[in-house]
Amino acid sequence: MADNGATYDPENIFAKILKGEIPCHKIYEDEDTFAFLDIMPRTDGHALVITKEPARDLFAISPGALAKVMAVVQTLAPKIKEASARRVLIQQFNGAAAGQTVFHLHVHIVPRKAGVPMRPEAAKMADPEELKATAEKIKAVLEG
Known part of the structure:
Protein backbone atom coordinates (compact mmCIF):
# COMPACT_ATOMS: atom_id res chain seq x y z
CA MET A 1 0.00 0.00 0.00
CA ALA A 2 1.37 3.41 -0.90
CA ASP A 3 1.85 6.06 1.75
CA ASN A 4 -0.05 8.79 -0.06
CA GLY A 5 -0.74 11.38 2.57
CA ALA A 6 -2.43 11.79 5.91
CA THR A 7 -5.90 10.53 5.02
CA TYR A 8 -7.06 7.46 6.91
CA ASP A 9 -8.27 4.66 4.64
CA PRO A 10 -11.28 2.95 6.27
CA GLU A 11 -10.70 -0.02 3.95
CA ASN A 12 -7.16 -0.83 5.16
CA ILE A 13 -6.60 -4.43 6.21
CA PHE A 14 -6.69 -3.66 9.95
CA ALA A 15 -9.95 -1.71 9.60
CA LYS A 16 -11.37 -4.75 7.80
CA ILE A 17 -10.18 -7.02 10.62
CA LEU A 18 -11.90 -4.73 13.14
CA LYS A 19 -15.13 -4.90 11.10
CA GLY A 20 -14.92 -8.70 11.01
CA GLU A 21 -14.48 -8.73 7.22
CA ILE A 22 -11.09 -10.50 7.41
CA PRO A 23 -10.40 -13.31 9.88
CA CYS A 24 -7.53 -13.19 12.34
CA HIS A 25 -6.13 -15.04 15.35
CA LYS A 26 -7.34 -12.69 18.07
CA ILE A 27 -5.61 -12.82 21.43
CA TYR A 28 -7.21 -9.79 23.14
CA GLU A 29 -9.96 -7.23 22.69
CA ASP A 30 -11.48 -4.46 24.76
CA GLU A 31 -13.58 -1.38 23.99
CA ASP A 32 -10.63 0.58 22.55
CA THR A 33 -8.01 -1.93 21.37
CA PHE A 34 -7.62 -5.22 19.54
CA ALA A 35 -4.66 -7.62 19.47
CA PHE A 36 -4.00 -10.49 17.11
CA LEU A 37 -1.16 -12.56 15.69
CA ASP A 38 0.70 -11.35 12.62
CA ILE A 39 0.03 -13.75 9.71
CA MET A 40 3.59 -13.23 8.47
CA PRO A 41 5.37 -13.34 11.82
CA ARG A 42 8.99 -12.35 12.28
CA THR A 43 9.06 -14.88 15.17
CA ASP A 44 6.56 -17.31 16.67
CA GLY A 45 4.07 -15.34 18.77
CA HIS A 46 4.54 -12.04 16.89
CA ALA A 47 1.45 -10.01 17.82
CA LEU A 48 -0.02 -6.68 16.77
CA VAL A 49 -1.91 -4.32 19.06
CA ILE A 50 -4.14 -1.88 17.19
CA THR A 51 -6.35 0.99 18.15
CA LYS A 52 -10.03 0.99 17.30
CA GLU A 53 -9.72 4.71 16.61
CA PRO A 54 -9.33 5.45 12.88
CA SER A 84 6.73 -17.64 23.60
CA ALA A 85 10.21 -16.42 24.51
CA ARG A 86 12.61 -14.94 27.02
CA ARG A 87 12.40 -11.36 25.73
CA VAL A 88 10.24 -9.18 23.48
CA LEU A 89 10.95 -6.48 20.94
CA ILE A 90 8.39 -3.64 20.78
CA GLN A 91 8.18 -1.79 17.44
CA GLN A 92 5.96 0.97 16.06
CA PHE A 93 6.44 2.54 12.61
CA ASN A 94 5.16 5.87 11.22
CA GLY A 95 5.06 6.33 7.44
CA ALA A 96 6.37 4.26 4.56
CA ALA A 97 9.92 5.61 4.85
CA ALA A 98 9.95 4.36 8.46
CA GLY A 99 8.75 0.89 7.48
CA GLN A 100 5.00 1.23 8.05
CA THR A 101 3.09 -0.95 5.56
CA VAL A 102 -0.44 -0.80 7.00
CA PHE A 103 -1.58 2.76 7.63
CA HIS A 104 -3.55 2.10 10.82
CA LEU A 105 -1.68 2.74 14.07
CA HIS A 106 -0.31 -0.52 15.45
CA VAL A 107 2.40 -1.76 17.76
CA HIS A 108 4.35 -4.98 17.18
CA ILE A 109 5.19 -7.30 20.08
CA VAL A 110 7.88 -9.63 18.74
CA PRO A 111 9.07 -12.48 21.01
CA ARG A 112 12.86 -12.96 20.92
CA LYS A 113 15.07 -15.86 21.87
CA ALA A 114 18.86 -15.60 22.09
CA GLY A 115 20.54 -17.00 19.01
CA VAL A 116 17.31 -17.32 17.02
CA PRO A 117 17.19 -14.85 14.13
CA MET A 118 14.02 -13.06 13.12
CA ARG A 119 12.46 -14.01 9.81
CA PRO A 120 12.53 -11.36 7.08
CA GLU A 121 9.59 -8.94 7.14
CA ALA A 122 6.54 -10.24 5.24
CA ALA A 123 8.58 -13.22 4.05
CA LYS A 124 6.13 -16.07 4.48
CA MET A 125 2.58 -16.70 5.61
CA ALA A 126 2.46 -18.76 8.78
CA ASP A 127 0.59 -22.04 8.91
CA PRO A 128 -2.96 -21.23 10.14
CA GLU A 129 -2.96 -24.20 12.51
CA GLU A 130 0.34 -23.08 14.05
CA LEU A 131 -1.08 -19.56 14.49
CA LYS A 132 -4.21 -20.99 16.10
CA ALA A 133 -2.12 -23.06 18.53
CA THR A 134 0.09 -20.06 19.37
CA LEU A 142 -3.58 -14.29 29.73
CA GLU A 143 -6.39 -16.13 31.51
CA GLY A 144 -3.90 -17.18 34.17
Whole structure:
Protein backbone atom coordinates (compact mmCIF):
# COMPACT_ATOMS: atom_id res chain seq x y z
CA MET A 1 0.00 0.00 0.00
CA ALA A 2 1.37 3.41 -0.90
CA ASP A 3 1.85 6.06 1.75
CA ASN A 4 -0.05 8.79 -0.06
CA GLY A 5 -0.74 11.38 2.57
CA ALA A 6 -2.43 11.79 5.91
CA THR A 7 -5.90 10.53 5.02
CA TYR A 8 -7.06 7.46 6.91
CA ASP A 9 -8.27 4.66 4.64
CA PRO A 10 -11.28 2.95 6.27
CA GLU A 11 -10.70 -0.02 3.95
CA ASN A 12 -7.16 -0.83 5.16
CA ILE A 13 -6.60 -4.43 6.21
CA PHE A 14 -6.69 -3.66 9.95
CA ALA A 15 -9.95 -1.71 9.60
CA LYS A 16 -11.37 -4.75 7.80
CA ILE A 17 -10.18 -7.02 10.62
CA LEU A 18 -11.90 -4.73 13.14
CA LYS A 19 -15.13 -4.90 11.10
CA GLY A 20 -14.92 -8.70 11.01
CA GLU A 21 -14.48 -8.73 7.22
CA ILE A 22 -11.09 -10.50 7.41
CA PRO A 23 -10.40 -13.31 9.88
CA CYS A 24 -7.53 -13.19 12.34
CA HIS A 25 -6.13 -15.04 15.35
CA LYS A 26 -7.34 -12.69 18.07
CA ILE A 27 -5.61 -12.82 21.43
CA TYR A 28 -7.21 -9.79 23.14
CA GLU A 29 -9.96 -7.23 22.69
CA ASP A 30 -11.48 -4.46 24.76
CA GLU A 31 -13.58 -1.38 23.99
CA ASP A 32 -10.63 0.58 22.55
CA THR A 33 -8.01 -1.93 21.37
CA PHE A 34 -7.62 -5.22 19.54
CA ALA A 35 -4.66 -7.62 19.47
CA PHE A 36 -4.00 -10.49 17.11
CA LEU A 37 -1.16 -12.56 15.69
CA ASP A 38 0.70 -11.35 12.62
CA ILE A 39 0.03 -13.75 9.71
CA MET A 40 3.59 -13.23 8.47
CA PRO A 41 5.37 -13.34 11.82
CA ARG A 42 8.99 -12.35 12.28
CA THR A 43 9.06 -14.88 15.17
CA ASP A 44 6.56 -17.31 16.67
CA GLY A 45 4.07 -15.34 18.77
CA HIS A 46 4.54 -12.04 16.89
CA ALA A 47 1.45 -10.01 17.82
CA LEU A 48 -0.02 -6.68 16.77
CA VAL A 49 -1.91 -4.32 19.06
CA ILE A 50 -4.14 -1.88 17.19
CA THR A 51 -6.35 0.99 18.15
CA LYS A 52 -10.03 0.99 17.30
CA GLU A 53 -9.72 4.71 16.61
CA PRO A 54 -9.33 5.45 12.88
CA ALA A 55 -5.76 6.74 13.11
CA ARG A 56 -3.02 6.26 10.49
CA ASP A 57 -0.05 6.67 12.80
CA LEU A 58 1.39 8.19 15.96
CA PHE A 59 0.75 11.68 14.64
CA ALA A 60 -2.96 11.10 14.00
CA ILE A 61 -4.05 9.22 17.13
CA SER A 62 -5.58 10.99 20.13
CA PRO A 63 -3.46 10.95 23.31
CA GLY A 64 -6.15 8.97 25.14
CA ALA A 65 -6.34 6.25 22.48
CA LEU A 66 -2.54 6.03 22.34
CA ALA A 67 -2.40 5.62 26.12
CA LYS A 68 -4.90 2.76 25.89
CA VAL A 69 -2.89 1.02 23.15
CA MET A 70 0.32 1.31 25.15
CA ALA A 71 -1.38 0.06 28.32
CA VAL A 72 -2.44 -3.05 26.40
CA VAL A 73 1.08 -3.47 25.00
CA GLN A 74 2.42 -3.24 28.56
CA THR A 75 -0.11 -5.88 29.71
CA LEU A 76 0.32 -8.28 26.78
CA ALA A 77 4.10 -8.13 26.32
CA PRO A 78 5.00 -10.04 29.51
CA LYS A 79 2.28 -12.61 28.80
CA ILE A 80 3.53 -13.14 25.25
CA LYS A 81 7.05 -13.35 26.64
CA GLU A 82 5.91 -15.99 29.12
CA ALA A 83 4.16 -17.99 26.39
CA SER A 84 6.73 -17.64 23.60
CA ALA A 85 10.21 -16.42 24.51
CA ARG A 86 12.61 -14.94 27.02
CA ARG A 87 12.40 -11.36 25.73
CA VAL A 88 10.24 -9.18 23.48
CA LEU A 89 10.95 -6.48 20.94
CA ILE A 90 8.39 -3.64 20.78
CA GLN A 91 8.18 -1.79 17.44
CA GLN A 92 5.96 0.97 16.06
CA PHE A 93 6.44 2.54 12.61
CA ASN A 94 5.16 5.87 11.22
CA GLY A 95 5.06 6.33 7.44
CA ALA A 96 6.37 4.26 4.56
CA ALA A 97 9.92 5.61 4.85
CA ALA A 98 9.95 4.36 8.46
CA GLY A 99 8.75 0.89 7.48
CA GLN A 100 5.00 1.23 8.05
CA THR A 101 3.09 -0.95 5.56
CA VAL A 102 -0.44 -0.80 7.00
CA PHE A 103 -1.58 2.76 7.63
CA HIS A 104 -3.55 2.10 10.82
CA LEU A 105 -1.68 2.74 14.07
CA HIS A 106 -0.31 -0.52 15.45
CA VAL A 107 2.40 -1.76 17.76
CA HIS A 108 4.35 -4.98 17.18
CA ILE A 109 5.19 -7.30 20.08
CA VAL A 110 7.88 -9.63 18.74
CA PRO A 111 9.07 -12.48 21.01
CA ARG A 112 12.86 -12.96 20.92
CA LYS A 113 15.07 -15.86 21.87
CA ALA A 114 18.86 -15.60 22.09
CA GLY A 115 20.54 -17.00 19.01
CA VAL A 116 17.31 -17.32 17.02
CA PRO A 117 17.19 -14.85 14.13
CA MET A 118 14.02 -13.06 13.12
CA ARG A 119 12.46 -14.01 9.81
CA PRO A 120 12.53 -11.36 7.08
CA GLU A 121 9.59 -8.94 7.14
CA ALA A 122 6.54 -10.24 5.24
CA ALA A 123 8.58 -13.22 4.05
CA LYS A 124 6.13 -16.07 4.48
CA MET A 125 2.58 -16.70 5.61
CA ALA A 126 2.46 -18.76 8.78
CA ASP A 127 0.59 -22.04 8.91
CA PRO A 128 -2.96 -21.23 10.14
CA GLU A 129 -2.96 -24.20 12.51
CA GLU A 130 0.34 -23.08 14.05
CA LEU A 131 -1.08 -19.56 14.49
CA LYS A 132 -4.21 -20.99 16.10
CA ALA A 133 -2.12 -23.06 18.53
CA THR A 134 0.09 -20.06 19.37
CA ALA A 135 -2.96 -17.84 19.94
CA GLU A 136 -4.49 -20.44 22.26
CA LYS A 137 -1.22 -20.71 24.20
CA ILE A 138 -1.04 -16.92 24.66
CA LYS A 139 -4.73 -16.70 25.63
CA ALA A 140 -4.22 -19.45 28.23
CA VAL A 141 -1.39 -17.43 29.80
CA LEU A 142 -3.58 -14.29 29.73
CA GLU A 143 -6.39 -16.13 31.51
CA GLY A 144 -3.90 -17.18 34.17
